[in-house]
Amino acid sequence: MKRVAFILLSLFLLVTGCAPDYDEQEEVIQENQKNDKREKAIVAKYSISKDYYRPLEKYKPGKARGVLMNQVANRLDIEEMEIGLRRHSKDVFDPEDYFFQEGQYLTEDMLYDWLERKLTQQQVNELLEGASQELSAEELQRGLNPSLKDDATEEDYRDRPRYLSHILEHNFLQKNEDGTVEVEGISIGLALRSTYRFQPVKYGAYHYEQISREESLKQGKQLAQTVLERIRKIEALTDVPIMIALYRQEERGSMVPGNFMTKTTVKGSDMTIKEWQPIQEDYVLFPSDEAKEEHRDDSELIADFQAKIAEYFPNYIGVVGKGFYKDDELAKLTIDIPIEFKGKTEVIGISQYVYSLIVEKFPTYFALEVNIESHNGQESLIFREPGDEKPTVHIYGQ
Template structure:
């Protein structure tokens, strides 16, 4: 049962990724190239501008380093935020018309584990600075690099498939969590935006140098984006703040990335990122809550790039048990969303009880109407 539910959720998420990586409604076409030694297939792109994914000998190549990198993230939301955000930013360097996507193949799990550590006698490759011995939050040397992610982009097909470029996301800590003793209390050191940027750019250049030394990388473009990781208890993911491309040994000019994330309704008297979107959501929330009295909550996370809404995810917590109630409520939510929620932006609405996802309502940036998927929970 859960496998079916998770599969449906995954399908819906792919539809919504259009806001972050232009992965919208699907195209079922695929291409296959065969040689005497291997077969390489592309999955078919998720939209007219999305990436094809590479499948070799019938198998999707996963990244050996992904699990390690995910373990180092403070917030699980950052794992998805970095993946979809990096894919979106990569389109400006590696056009989906010319490149296919492949999970990172050049950073190994040991690479990532060692590089994310501190530099020391036992770990000469650590990208974080050596400890100065202090455990005082304001005096200790923090760990600036929290996690990292690799995505590859290939060209050609069949036996002529070759690496065309590499994208790297470096997750920089806004807060470095640490313990003074094993199993002891957790303390934290705040890291300013300026420190994240300075250290991030320094680390990025070292990563490029190390990648260039790896067999098979050669002189392909290496795109690097810096990401500010969210705090542990954050309700939203972090955001990218800088990017650069190395066409040779060094990274070229750095450009600013203007991304913001927030929650609706705002908390602690915080100012909304966009007052019009906040008002639209408030009106939507009021109508939805008035329709059924037994709702546990209606909230949303929003993401903006250069001031434009690129993703809204609405979560509606219910106490429904009747399938007919769920059907009626879901249809009503979709109709209200069509009228009140912002247009020209990808939106996903998840209707769920404490233990069960009951319905998913979604719309891509180019669609005018929401699609509805009511899950049959037997």
């Protein structure tokens, strides 16, 4: 995706004939919430497009950097949760008015504590008795997942899965009249498992328990209320608007990511979530039974596309498509075409043929990206924005 972004940016600059002047920057002061010390921060005047937030020049990694990678097994889920949370944040925090920064308030230690299981009363008592310093039950009771007794059986594990796998934080800043920049909103994404993997016997076999979408929503909404109450206890966040979205992960080996299910926005200083807004998004794999059953026309279009390529190109291996649907309508289609590389001439030939098929057969109401790849890496990229009649082609090495 980095390569795609670079290509898109390069093409944009080539077409417009002028590049953003990154030397033209504005200096603002960032409010340090801990010691009330003001720090200078540089903000670029330009961004790649209106869909991107302007960052501060000195990029601050999130305080819980790395936790997402450790807690979420599927890389596709990791990418979609980050990109999707920012996408939904734009409805609340307009990129024209806000700067973006990775989360600076929920720390790594804090998240690992919250992602643990609650303790049973017996576990709390044992910890209090054996503590070398004076502790309270509240200090120990930080886990958000269901409690589990020490001698839990397989059935206990199935009845009390770890629903919550991660909490992702994004910060949104605004410039004040005096030139300071401070956080004026945050977004929180709660990652919820669709499949719970557990090991009731140490070093024993792994078992799996499916978690329904309905159960994910129910548990996620309860967890969101608790997370909100805890966030409000952080001094800098007592009165900022908070957007919370619930994300349902896919299985570990899935070839498509999961999706956001619902979101809510809580006004500054509010302590209670009042209502949720459903999100109708889904990723669908082509070919698949789900695609045939729920998106027959799109499935047949891609099957015909695959057949035409097979007729034309002898070293073709297959086609894998990923459709992103919003409100049951295809918004973006990504197609990967692996080939056996036999020379640049073949790459040019298949790229030209795929280009012609796209122009002839694919509707223009959705975004399209086609990646032609070999064992050497990506050979060519064909992409088209919604509404464009003709796609753009880039052949690597040309």
